[in-house]
Amino acid sequence: MALYLYDTATRDVREFHPARSGTASMYVCGATVQGIPHIGHVRGALNYDVLRRWLVHSGLDVLMVRNVTDIDDKILTKAAEAGRPWWEWAATHERAFEDAYTALGCLPPSIAPRATGHVTQMIELIQRLIDSGHAYAASGDVYFSVTSFDSYGALSGQRLEEMQQGETAAEGKRDPRDFTLWKGSKPGEPAWPTPWGPGRPGWHLECSAMATTYLGAEFDIHGGGVDLVFPHHENERAQSLAAGDGFARFWLHNAWVTLSGEKMSKSLGNVVSIPEMLRRYRAVELRYYLIQPHYRSTIEYSDAALSEAAEGYRRIEQFLRRVAGARGEVNIGVVPKEFAAALDDDLGTPQAFAVLHNTVRDGNAALDAADETKALELAEAVRAMVDVLGLDPLSEQWRDTGAAGGQSEALGKLVDALLTERQQARSERDFARADAIRDQLTAAGIAVEDTPNGPLWTVRD
Numbered sequence: 001m002a003l004y005l006y007d008t009a010t011r012d013v014r015e016f017h018p019a020r021s022g023t024a025s026m027y028v029c030g031a032t033v034q035g036i037p038h039i040g041h042v043r044g045a046l047n048y049d050v051l052r053r054w055l056v057h058s059g060l061d062v063l064m065v066r067n068v069t070d071i072d073d074k075i076l077t078k079a080a081e082a083g084r085p086w087w088e089w090a091a092t093h094e095r096a097f098e099d100a101y102t103a104l105g106c107l108p109p110s111i112a113p114r115a116t117g118h119v120t121q122m123i124e125l126i127q128r129l130i131d132s133g134h135a136y137a138a139s140g141d142v143y144f145s146v147t148s149f150d151s152y153g154a155l156s157g158q159r160l161e162e163m164q165q166g167e168t169a170a171e172g173k174r175d176p177r178d179f180t181l182w183k184g185s186k187p188g189e190p191a192w193p194t195p196w197g198p199g200r201p202g203w204h205l206e207c208s209a210m211a212t213t214y215l216g217a218e219f220d221i222h223g224g225g226v227d228l229v230f231p232h233h234e235n236e237r238a239q240s241l242a243a244g245d246g247f248a249r250f251w252l253h254n255a256w257v258t259l260s261g262e263k264m265s266k267s268l269g270n271v272v273s274i275p276e277m278l279r280r281y282r283a284v285e286l287r288y289y290l291i292q293p294h295y296r297s298t299i300e301y302s303d304a305a306l307s308e309a310a311e312g313y314r315r316i317e318q319f320l321r322r323v324a325g326a327r328g329e330v331n332i333g334v335v336p337k338e339f340a341a342a343l344d345d346d347l348g349t350p351q352a353f354a355v356l357h358n359t360v361r362d363g364n365a366a367l368d369a370a371d372e373t374k375a376l377e378l379a380e381a382v383r384a385m386v387d388v389l390g391l392d393p394l395s396e397q398w399r400d401t402g403a404a405g406g407q408s409e410a411l412g413k414l415v416d417a418l419l420t421e422r423q424q425a426r427s428e429r430d431f432a433r434a435d436a437i438r439d440q441l442t443a444a445g446i447a448v449e450d451t452p453n454g455p456l457w458t459v460r461d
Contacts, residue, residue, distance in 0.1 A: 029224035138172025140184025156230035204235035218246030333380025
């Protein structure tokens with residue numbers, strides 16, 4: 001394989017070679033389970049799902065860890081405001097995130113570790129940092145000394161004298177830029193016993209401990225949103241390297257989903273929740289919308305753009321159903337070289353989708369010309385591409401997601417058969433028969449739109 005990925009640490013596109021032959025290891029920063037997931041939350045999960053699928057397609061086994069932050073200031077605050085136990089609040093929203101990942105077609109991670117289940121490993125990491133002179137205890141807290149680590153700031157490209165951690169001042173903290181590894185206990189908060197007193201872990205510490213627990217001291221890819229570069233990933237990198245671990249060989253960061261130019265966030269109140277989106281669009285159409293742009297490009301959310309993406313997906317879906325209706329079965333073939341080249345170039349999904357739609361266009365033209373052999377060949381290539389992208393309309397996950405749930409496959413076959421008959425009538429210039437078929441579909445609530453890529457049909461509301 002010749003996969004190239006943009007590494008935030010080197011600010012360059014580098015050729016990817018796994019540290020262990022035949023296996024790629026990935027750690028993706030998962031959710032802080034404080035509330036209902038929105039499309040900004042799941043974009044990164046979908047981007048790294050596509051990367052994982054491409055690595056598998058390229059012949060690698062993939063170990064993927066996606067953590068759950070289930071202890072955090074925000075979780076404690078929101079649970080208290082709701083009058084609910086913090087652990088119940090976290091568990092409830094963890095399930096909401098898992099439901100969203102599953103609904104959108106993300107492959108399950110190799111493991112999804114919770115922060116609260118790895119306190120022992122965190123304490124061991126803190127002790128290593130204290131022993132090596134990179135951390136110190138003060139009044140029940142433990143801090144990482146940023147000036148003790150020469151390359152602090154290298155990941156984010158920031159200068160040490162200009163940095164602010166965003167943490168409040170505390171007694172015994174030697175430098176305001178030092179970040180918290182362990183938070184001493186406060187009344188009413190959960191606490192675990194440590195040699196430095198009871199308390200709970202700092203956010204940055206959690207990911208370093210969980211990543212190395214499952215992937216080893218050095219692993220291939222660390223992924224997350226661009227908003228995590230500083231301070232979260234900068235601090236992860238510093239504490240892990242300072243402890244003697246090689247840690248991540250590549251740092252990948254996906255861009256935001258924005259609304260009116262602002263990053264989606266609950267604090268700004270500009271979120272579009274997954275449950276709300278799935279009441280308006282099929283999950284596979286939302287997946288298409290979120291993975292089509294390059295993972296490092298910002299998505300400016302709009303209903304119009306999402307509707308356009310849904311139409312794009314339906315063109316693929318209807319082509320495959322037309323071929324399946326004519327031939328009975330469409331196997332998964334081989335991805336075109338241009339598609340592979342696009343994904344090998346830093347996961348270039350816009351170019352990959354262009355290849356996909358060009359193939360669909362050529363396939364519809366072959367069908368219109370009654371060249372079923374060519375149409376089947378192109379349909380098999382289309383299935384190969386959408387399989388990599390997690391968008392295969394003929395797969396078990398998506399084939400029954402049409403307008404009538406489990407009946408959609410039967411509906412699709414009936415409509416596609418009628419549309420094929422209509423296309424044949426038009427090619428024979430039997431326009432009366434073609435119009436009669438269209439009227440028949442309209443009367444049944446099926447809207448048909450003729451496009452350069454073939455007819456599109458939808459169930460009218």
